[in-house]
Structures are given as C-alpha cells and as structure tokens.
Amino acid sequence: MLSYILRRIVSTLPVMAIVALFVFSLLYIAPGDPAVVIAGDQASPEDVERIRQSLGLDRPFLIQFGSWVWRILHGDLGTSIFTNLPVSTMIGQRLGPTLSLMMVTLFLTIVIAVPLGVVAAWKAGSFIDRAIMAFAVFGFSLPVFVVGYVLAYIFALELEWLPVQGYTPLTEGVWPWLQNLILPAVALGCVYIALIARITRATMLEVLQQDYIRTARAKGLGQGGILFVHALKNAAVPIVTVIGIGIALLIGGAVVTESVFAIPGLGRLTIDAILRRDYPVIQGIVLLFSFVYVLVNLMIDVVYTIVDPRIRY
Amino acid sequence: MSEDLLRIDNLHVSFSTRRGLVEAVRGVTLTVQAGEMLGLVGESGSGKSVTGFATTRLLDAAGRVTGGKILFRGQDVTKLGGDDLRHLQGAAMSMIFQNPRAALNPIRAIGLQIADAILTHKRISKDAARAEALELLRAVQIRDPETRMNAYPHELSGGMCQRVMIAIAISCNPALLIADEPTTGLDVTTQKVVMDLLADIAAARGMATILITHDLGLAARYCRRIAVMERGRIVEEASPKTLFSAPQHAYTRRLVAASPTATSRIEDLVTEEERERTAAVVGKPRPAPAHGTPPLLEVRKLAKRFDEGSAAVADFSMTIAGGESVGLVGESGSGKSTTSRMICRLIDPSEGDIVFDGQSIGHVAARDFHRSRFRKDIQMVFQDPNESLNPRYTAFDCIAHPLMRLDGMRGGDGLRKRVEECAERVGLPLDLLPRFPHQLSGGQKARVGIARAIACRPRLLVLDEPTAALDVSVQAVVLQLLDRLRRENDIALLFVSHDLNVVRMLCDRTIVLRNGGIVEQGESRALFDNPKTDYTRKLVEAIPHIETGPALAAAL
Numbered sequence: 001m002l003s004y005i006l007r008r009i010v011s012t013l014p015v016m017a018i019v020a021l022f023v024f025s026l027l028y029i030a031p032g033d034p035a036v037v038i039a040g041d042q043a044s045p046e047d048v049e050r051i052r053q054s055l056g057l058d059r060p061f062l063i064q065f066g067s068w069v070w071r072i073l074h075g076d077l078g079t080s081i082f083t084n085l086p087v088s089t090m091i092g093q094r095l096g097p098t099l100s101l102m103m104v105t106l107f108l109t110i111v112i113a114v115p116l117g118v119v120a121a122w123k124a125g126s127f128i129d130r131a132i133m134a135f136a137v138f139g140f141s142l143p144v145f146v147v148g149y150v151l152a153y154i155f156a157l158e159l160e161w162l163p164v165q166g167y168t169p170l171t172e173g174v175w176p177w178l179q180n181l182i183l184p185a186v187a188l189g190c191v192y193i194a195l196i197a198r199i200t201r202a203t204m205l206e207v208l209q210q211d212y213i214r215t216a217r218a219k220g221l222g223q224g225g226i227l228f229v230h231a232l233k234n235a236a237v238p239i240v241t242v243i244g245i246g247i248a249l250l251i252g253g254a255v256v257t258e259s260v261f262a263i264p265g266l267g268r269l270t271i272d273a274i275l276r277r278d279y280p281v282i283q284g285i286v287l288l289f290s291f292v293y294v295l296v297n298l299m300i301d302v303v304y305t306i307v308d309p310r311i312r313y
Numbered sequence: 314m315s316e317d318l319l320r321i322d323n324l325h326v327s328f329s330t331r332r333g334l335v336e337a338v339r340g341v342t343l344t345v346q347a348g349e350m351l352g353l354v355g356e357s358g359s360g361k362s363v364t365g366f367a368t369t370r371l372l373d374a375a376g377r378v379t380g381g382k383i384l385f386r387g388q389d390v391t392k393l394g395g396d397d398l399r400h401l402q403g404a405a406m407s408m409i410f411q412n413p414r415a416a417l418n419p420i421r422a423i424g425l426q427i428a429d430a431i432l433t434h435k436r437i438s439k440d441a442a443r444a445e446a447l448e449l450l451r452a453v454q455i456r457d458p459e460t461r462m463n464a465y466p467h468e469l470s471g472g473m474c475q476r477v478m479i480a481i482a483i484s485c486n487p488a489l490l491i492a493d494e495p496t497t498g499l500d501v502t503t504q505k506v507v508m509d510l511l512a513d514i515a516a517a518r519g520m521a522t523i524l525i526t527h528d529l530g531l532a533a534r535y536c537r538r539i540a541v542m543e544r545g546r547i548v549e550e551a552s553p554k555t556l557f558s559a560p561q562h563a564y565t566r567r568l569v570a571a572s573p574t575a576t577s578r579i580e581d582l583v584t585e586e587e588r589e590r591t592a593a594v595v596g597k598p599r600p601a602p603a604h605g606t607p608p609l610l611e612v613r614k615l616a617k618r619f620d621e622g623s624a625a626v627a628d629f630s631m632t633i634a635g636g637e638s639v640g641l642v643g644e645s646g647s648g649k650s651t652t653s654r655m656i657c658r659l660i661d662p663s664e665g666d667i668v669f670d671g672q673s674i675g676h677v678a679a680r681d682f683h684r685s686r687f688r689k690d691i692q693m694v695f696q697d698p699n700e701s702l703n704p705r706y707t708a709f710d711c712i713a714h715p716l717m718r719l720d721g722m723r724g725g726d727g728l729r730k731r732v733e734e735c736a737e738r739v740g741l742p743l744d745l746l747p748r749f750p751h752q753l754s755g756g757q758k759a760r761v762g763i764a765r766a767i768a769c770r771p772r773l774l775v776l777d778e779p780t781a782a783l784d785v786s787v788q789a790v791v792l793q794l795l796d797r798l799r800r801e802n803d804i805a806l807l808f809v810s811h812d813l814n815v816v817r818m819l820c821d822r823t824i825v826l827r828n829g830g831i832v833e834q835g836e837s838r839a840l841f842d843n844p845k846t847d848y849t850r851k852l853v854e855a856i857p858h859i860e861t862g863p864a865l866a867a868a869l
C-alpha cells in the first residue's frame with residue numbers, strides 16, 4: 001500500500017513538471033516582449049529595460065526556467081509587479097476564504113447529493129425519484145450567479161437569516177464563519193449536488209441489479225444494510241471519480257461565487273491579477289491550482305484501492 | 314398433510330413486461346417434507362427458478378404472486394411482511410444461486426459476508442459471529458479457513474465461492490434450502506464435490522432441499538423425487554427411476570431422450586415421434602481417409618505463455634484429418650480455449666507451429682490473419698450465442714458479413730442467395746433472417762452463429778462450447794445439425810467442451826487436457842470406456858449418470 005502511494009506520487013512528478021513548464025511559458029505565449037507586457041502601456045524604454053534586467057529576461061529561456069523552478073522549490077513564488085509583495089504572501093492571505101468555501105461546498109454536496117441519489121435509486125420510478133431528478137435537472141441548468149443572487153435576496157434581504165456578503169475568518173468563531181459561507185456554498189454546490197445525485201442514482205441502480213444484492217436480501221438483511229453496506233460501497237468508484245472532477249470544477253466556480261458574495265479569496269485575487277497583468281501572481285495561482293488538482297487525483301486513486309480490493313496496487 | 318414443511322398450492326406468478334403481463338408460473342402445486350431433497354427440473358423459461366424465488370420472496374419488483382398459497386410450516390409466505398419476512402429469509406429458509414462469484418459481494422471479505430448473515434438473525438457479538446463464520450468455512454471444507462476469512466470473492470475459484478454461498482445459506486440452520494442451479498457453470502469434478510458436500514450437509518442437519526436444475530442427470534443422482542416443469546406447470550412428478558424407465562408425459566420423454574448419456578448416440582437425442590423428420594439425415598458413414606493423405610491440420614509443440622505467469626498451454630501437438638471430428642476436453646483452466654483460439658489464429662502462440670493444408674500458418678500474426686487465404690477455411694463457433702452476435706446486426710447481416718469480407722461478394726441477389734442457402738443448411742427459417750438477435754431464441758441464435766461460421770465453406774470448424782448455454786433439447790438439435798454438416802460437407806470439427814457425454818457422441822477422437830498439457834488421447838469410445846489415467850477416470854466418473862445403473866440402485 002505504502003509503496004503504491006509512493007509510486008503514485010513519483011508518477012505525478014512529470015505531470016507537475018509539464019504544468020510548471022506551461023505556467024512559466026505563459027509569459028512567452030502572450031504576444032510581444034514579456035518585459036513590455038509586464039511594464040504596461042505607459043512604460044518608458046528605460047522601465048522596460050529595468051524590468052528585463054531585474055527579472056533576468058535577457059538570459060536564455062532554459063536557464064530562466066531552471067532558476068524559476070529552483071526558487072519555487074524553495075518556496076519563493078516571486079514578487080507581485082503591482083503590489084511588490086511576495087506572491088506567496090498574497091496567496092497565503094487569500095487561501096483561507098477559498099479553502100473554507102470549497103470545503104463547506106464539498107461537504108454540503110456530498111451530504112445532500114449521495115443520500116438523494118441513493119433514495120432515488122431505491123424508489124426508482126416513484127414520485128420521490130422523479131422529484132429528485134427534476135430538482136437535479138433544475139440544478140444543472142441554473143448558473144451560479146443566478147442562484148447566488150436569488151438565495152441572497154430570499155435568505156439575506158427578505159428573511160434576514162444570513163448575511164448578504166463578506167467573510168469572517170474561522171478564528172472569530174465557527175458560527176460567524178459558517179454563516180457567511182452557507183449561501184455561497186449552496187449556490188456553488190447546486191450544480192454538483194445535481195451531478196453527483198444523478199451519478200449516484202445511476203450507479204446504484206446498476207449495483208442494485210447485481211446478484212449479490214439478491215444474496216443480501218436472501219440473508220434477511222434490512223433495507224438500510226443492503227443500500228448502505230452492500231450497494232453504496234460497490235457504487236463508490238464512479239461516485240468518487242465524479243466528486244474528484246467536481247473539486248477541479250469547483251475551482252472555476254469559486255471565482256464567480258467569490259465575486260457575487262464579495263469573499264476576499266483566491267478567485268478575486270485571480271481576477272484582479274489577470275486584469276492587472278500581474279504575471280507572477282497569475283503563475284503562482286495557476287501553479288497552486290494545478291498542484292491541488294494533481295493532489296486530489298492522487299487522493300482519489302488511493303481511495304479507489306481502499307474502496308475496491310480488486311484494484312491492485 | 315399438516316406435517317408438510319412446505320406446501321405450494323396452485324401458485325401463479327406474473328411478470329409485468331413491456332408487452333403486458335406474462336404468466337411465468339401457472340398453477341404449481343408441490344410439497345416438500347422435512348429433510349427431503351426434491352429435484353425441480355425444467356428448461357429455461359419453465360418457471361422453476363421463479364417458483365423458487367416466489368417461495369423465498371426474492372422475486373424482482375416486476376414479478377408478483379397473482380394466485381395460490383405458499384405454506385411454510387403452515388404459514389402463508391406470500392402474505393408475510395416486515396420483520397416476519399426477515400425472520401424467514403436466511404433464518405428459516407435460505408437460497409443459493411447460480412453463478413456463485415456474482416452472488417457474493419465483490420468488495421467484502423467472505424468472512425464478513427458470512428458474519429452478516431449470522432448477525433442479522435442472532436444477537437451475538439461480532440467476535441462470536443466471526444468465530445461461527447470460521448466454523449462454517451470449516452464445515453464447507455475450505456482449506457486454510459483462517460486465511461480465507463479475509464479473502465475476496467475474486468481470489469477464490471468458482472467452486473470455493475459456491476461453498477462460501479453454502480456456508481452463508483446454512484449459517485442459521487434453516488429448515489429449507491433452495492438451490493437454484495448451484496453447479497451450473499462449474500466443472501464436472503467441482504460439481505460433484507459441491508453437490509456431495511451439499512447433500513451431506515443437508516442430511517447431517519436434517520435440512521430439506523429443493524434442487525432446481527436443468528440437468529436431469531444431476532437431479533436423478535441426488536434426489537428421490539423429481540418434479541418436471543414445463544411452461545409454468547408441473548407436468549410430472551416421480552422417482553428418478555420411474556422418470557427414466559417410464560416417463561409418462563410427452564415433455565418428460567423428450568427431455569429424457571435429449572439428455573446425453575454414456576451410451577446415447579446423436580440420432581437418439583430426439584424421441585421416436587420426432588425422429589422421422591430427421592431420419593433422412595442419418596446415412597452414409599464417412600469413408601476412411603486414404604493412406605498417406607496429409608492431415609488437414611497439424612499442430613506441433615504449441616505453447617502459450619501469457620505475460621509473467623506460467624505456461625497456459627505447453628507442448629501441445631495434434632492432427633486433424635479432413636472431415637474428422639476431434640474433441641478437446643478438460644476442466645476450466647486446462648487451456649482448451651486458449652488452444653482452440655491459437656488454432657483459429659485469434660491469438661498468437663508463444664512457441665510451436667500450426668500447419669494447415671501443408672502450409673505453416675502459426676507464424677502469421679493473429680491480427681494479420683484476416684488477410685490470409687486460410688481465414689475462410691478455419692472458422693469458429695463461439696460459446697454463448699447471446700454474447701457473440703452483434704446486437705445491431707440482423708441474422709442476415711451476421712451471415713452475409715463474412716461472405717462480403719472473405720469471399721469478396723458484393724450485395725445483391727448473389728449474396729442473398731448464398732445467405733439463404735446457409736440458413737437452409739442450418740435449418741433456420743428464412744423469415745427469421747431480418748430479425749435482430751434479441752428477437753431470436755437461444756437455439757435460433759446458435760443456428761445463426763453456425764450459419765455464419767459455415768458461410769464461407771470452411772474446411773475446419775472450431776467450436777468452443779457451442780451448446781453450453783443451451784437447453785438440452787436445443788442442444789440435441791444443434792448437435793444433430795453439426796453432425797449432419799460434417800457428414801454432408803466433409804467439414805473437420807475441433808469440438809471444445811467440458812461435457813464428456815456430448816464429446817463422446819460427436820467426436821471420433823478425444824484429447825484430454827489438464828493444466829495446459831495433454832493427459833490422454835485416443836478413440837472417443839475406447840477412451841471413455843477404459844480411461845488410462847486417473848484424471849480421465851475422475852472426469853468420467855463425475856458425470857451425473859441417468860441410467861438406472863448400480864449407482865442409482867445404491868442410492869435408493
């Protein structure tokens with residue numbers, strides 16, 4: 001098991017290297033001289049030359065890449081052109097809100113979607129099943145910002161149960177923290193709840209057809225035992241896969257959600273950095289997201305082997 | 314009557330399908346006494362399994378008991394619900410199924426699966442349940458039970474999985490066990506071991522058993538009373554002896570005739586009433602090949618190793634003359650399918666050579682063999698006609714395809730004529746040609762598979778268990794068809810099968826394989842009547858015999 005995890009980690013290294021190369025090349029893929037791009041429209045030739053010198057852009061590409069990677073490995077993501085702060089500091093400040101949003105969303109999604117899917121499969125063809133699936137189609141079709149504004153209008157403005165916008169760090173208490181995250185998490189989670197509920201239902205329907213479910217019934221097992229002990233675990237591999245893909249998509253969704261609910265997270269930082277052409281920050285964020293994505297995939301692979309003993313490691 | 318353990322009274326079961334209600338069981342009445350083993354025999358669709366499922370209340374959602382009673386210890390099972398039902402299922406009545414590997418949860422250790430059953434019905438600790446599960450594994454004679462407790466189904470053989478199923482079924486000492494085709498799909502030797510075990514356990518625990526099977530011979534060997542079902546009704550109920558010596562009902566007579574025995578001949582497989590229709594078939598014996606004629610196929614020292622593992626087949630040599638039929642028998646894992654696929658050039662041998670009609674074809678890569686001029690000379694009939702036909706091809710397309718690919722025929726009248734001629738040769742009615750596989754019966758699909766294989770007039774037909782998925786009465790017809798094709802068209806047959814009785818009838822010579830090597834070979838009848846090796850003897854003895862011989866007399 002341990003050697004399997006190690007081998008999987010080693011196998012992610014080439015992926016990370018390619019991602020790093022791509023992220024680094026962002027500067028060069030953008031049309032024009034990188035130094036000019038960074039300096040902006042109003043820069044004088046002297047400014048451009050200064051930037052070129054300070055960033056080492058006059059050296060050969062591979063050497064630049066090498067020293068960039070070397071610095072990253074030592075935790076140095078560079079300095080923002082706009083704020084002159086280290087990129088790692090800027091990301092660190094914004095990491096908390098985004099991580100909180102993603103975790104709460106993920107938690108809500110799994111806790112709501114999986115049982116919904118199981119019930120829909122169990123009662124397949126019934127009114128409950130059709131209601132759940134109708135809700136799922138609804139959840140698919142609505143964009144995050146529409147759901148976000150509608151939720152904010154109902155629960156924050158009309159009922160005044162929850163705050164409209166903003167973010168409170170966890171250090172100031174669990175409830176204040178959660179209060180600010182519930183609406184954005186529901187808005188962001190809608191699509192994933194719909195998606196995962198549907199996948200859960202489809203996989204469960206297939207599993208419930210299997211002979212071993214009949215065996216479980218023949219043993220006299222209760223409905224709960226059959227559904228959750230025997231069926232759900234067998235249905236887990238596709239569900240876990242979709243949850244993993246969901247986490248990756250969540251990163252994109254977080255950008256929009258943070259704008260709607262004015263959460264000072266990485267999504268906002270990304271948008272700001274792009275608008276300001278703050279390349280070091282963009283590079284740092286893309287690199288971080290890629291790393292998270294690779295990590296999530298690694299975790300999913302490990303979960304597979306725990307769930308299904310037939311997957312050899 | 315009150316002492317009947319189970320009394321099924323005029324049971325009706327219907328399934329709602331897209332085409333409306335289908336009545337699967339129509340008025341079944343039978344009784345089972347405590348401790349008795351009753352055989353319930355019938356072909357697919359006869360309603361025997363549905364009767365079993367109705368009794369244990371495991372019918373699909375689409376199935377419903379529409380009439381009659383199932384009295385178990387005087388209590389009507391069909392009216393039970395909730396906790397009463399759960400106390401019945403697994404505790405008082407349990408069931409084992411066909412295809413044991415699929416019947417076990419693939420991702421749960423077998424020890425846990427046995428403990429599940431125990432914990433559902435007894436209020437004991439998990440450790441105590443585990444200890445009981447271990448005892449049960451011992452009772453079903455699983456070697457090294459401590460280690461096997463943590464094994465998963467995919468790590469066990471089919472026979473072992475069925476033993477685990479038996480362990481689960483007997484875990485709460487039920488009064489009635491319903492075994493639905495418990496050994497179908499297992500090797501004959503494994504079948505014997507599992508059935509002996511089941512019979513011993515049932516006898517030791519005084520457990521009544523209903524053995525649901527399509528195999529009359531198997532039921533005759535283990536049951537004192539057999540009920541024969543046809544189309545949802547019980548048509549005859551008698552002791553095995555009476556059933557075989559004096560079957561009353563026409564269907565029973567047909568079933569008895571179609572079940573191959575050690576002495577039956579191909580032409581015996583249908584009853585006398587029906588024989589007239591096929592009488593014309595039986596005829597001229599095949600002339601012995603002239604001396605010095607080179608064999609049609611010669612296989613020299615063939616070997617196959619799949620990556621890493623040991624050899625699946627090693628040092629395999631054989632010859633087949635034109636028009637000869639050779640049987641290849643052995644248990645699963647003996648390498649018979651691998652060998653037949655190499656000869657068909659569907660997979661590449663690791664060593665050795667295959668010479669067809671004087672030309673070496675062993676070194677043509679399997680994926681290039683479709684371009685060889687011998688492709689149309691060597692054709693294959695696959696095991697499961699349900700799986701091996703493309704669901705989107707009509708019967709016509711299936712037969713026409715090889716003609717277009719290998720004989721270079723274009724569409725039009727010529728092609729239509731050839732396809733119709735093939736269909737006629739295999740006895741497939743021409744009006745079935747536009748149908749898709751799902752609109753055909755098992756026997757009809759088997760005919761399409763054979764028609765496809767003979768379309769290009771091959772000289773060697775390799776058949777991989779062509780009748781294993783078919784009912785005996787259909788198997789009888791297919792075997793007659795194959796024998797007729799061989800005689801009429803001088804096609805050589807390489808017949809891969811685990812059913813020794815079938816091989817004995819159809820094949821001139823037989824090769825016995827074990828662990829990838831030849832154990833014994835020779836003229837079929839001599840080989841089976843006087844096996845020279847222990848392995849062959851074991852195989853022959855494991856076949857359930859249905860004639861009223863000494864074995865049966867001893868059992869009675």
